[in-house]
Amino acid sequence: DIGVGIDVGFTYRLSERTTVTGSLLDLGFIYHSSDPKSYSLEGNTTVEGIEIDILENFASLDRDFWQDLVDEVEAAVPFDTNTKNYITFRPTKLYASIRNDFGEPVGNSGLQNCDCTAGSSGGGELRTKYRNSFGGQFYMINRPRGPQMALTGFYTRRIGNILAFKGTYTVDKFSYTNLGLGMNLQAGPVNFYIMADNLLSYNNIADSNYASFQFGLNIISWGSGK
Known part of the structure; x- marks a missing residue:
């Protein structure tokens, strides 16, 4: 830069x-100009955190529930990545x-x-x-x-x-x-x-x-x- x-x-x-x-x-x-990255997003969503039903998810408790939440938010509010130089x-x-x-x-x-x-x-x-x-x-x-x-x-x-x-x-x-x-x-x-x-x-x-x-x-x- x-x-x-x-x-x-x-x-x-x-x-x-x-x-x-x-x-x-x-x-x-x-x-x-050195590997710039900027992000833009548009939209809104509401989340209530992570809910785990022990009985229903007993066999998959090692699943990454946090990543599931992130994927849900990104799907509801998609964002774009821009690599253009800026001032x-x-x-x-x-x-x-x-x-x-x-x-x-x-x-x-x-x-x-x-x-x-x-x-x-x-x-x-x-x-x-x-x-x-x-x-x-x-x-x-x-x-x-x-x-x-x-x-x-x-x-x-x-x-x-x-x-x-x-x-x-x-x-x-x-x-x-x-x-x-x-x-x-x-x-x-x-x-x-x-x-x-x-x-x-x-x-x-x-x-x-x-x-x-x-x-x-x-x-x-x-x-x-x-």
């Missing part, structure tokens, strides 16, 4: 404090966001007016110089039965140049009470993060439409060129 897919995106700073982003992911398709499209995803930074600059002691952007060198600092951010993100994914969308509002609080916490509230067709929390720790080349969403559903996971918990560790390297 052969597939083609591309991702595109942009980041644009409207001002020193306001940033907008957009991205389109998994824009592509897969051409299925499936990727579940394309669209992201768009806007973020506004505010508050006292990170690392500003108040004794000087520092206009340096954290993260511009060394690679181990957070990439914005303000302690707080808030904003929103729009998400949409293309599904066979139509697009699914979600809208998220978020607030980020930075502590120094190495630690950040983020809280989110998301609305989608599955839930109006999706609260999430995340933490990001950047210590030199080591990046550690932990995230969880739909926190209110954790007391009854079985009744939840969706919940996730993620954590990860990255080792980041950067050039030492001057």
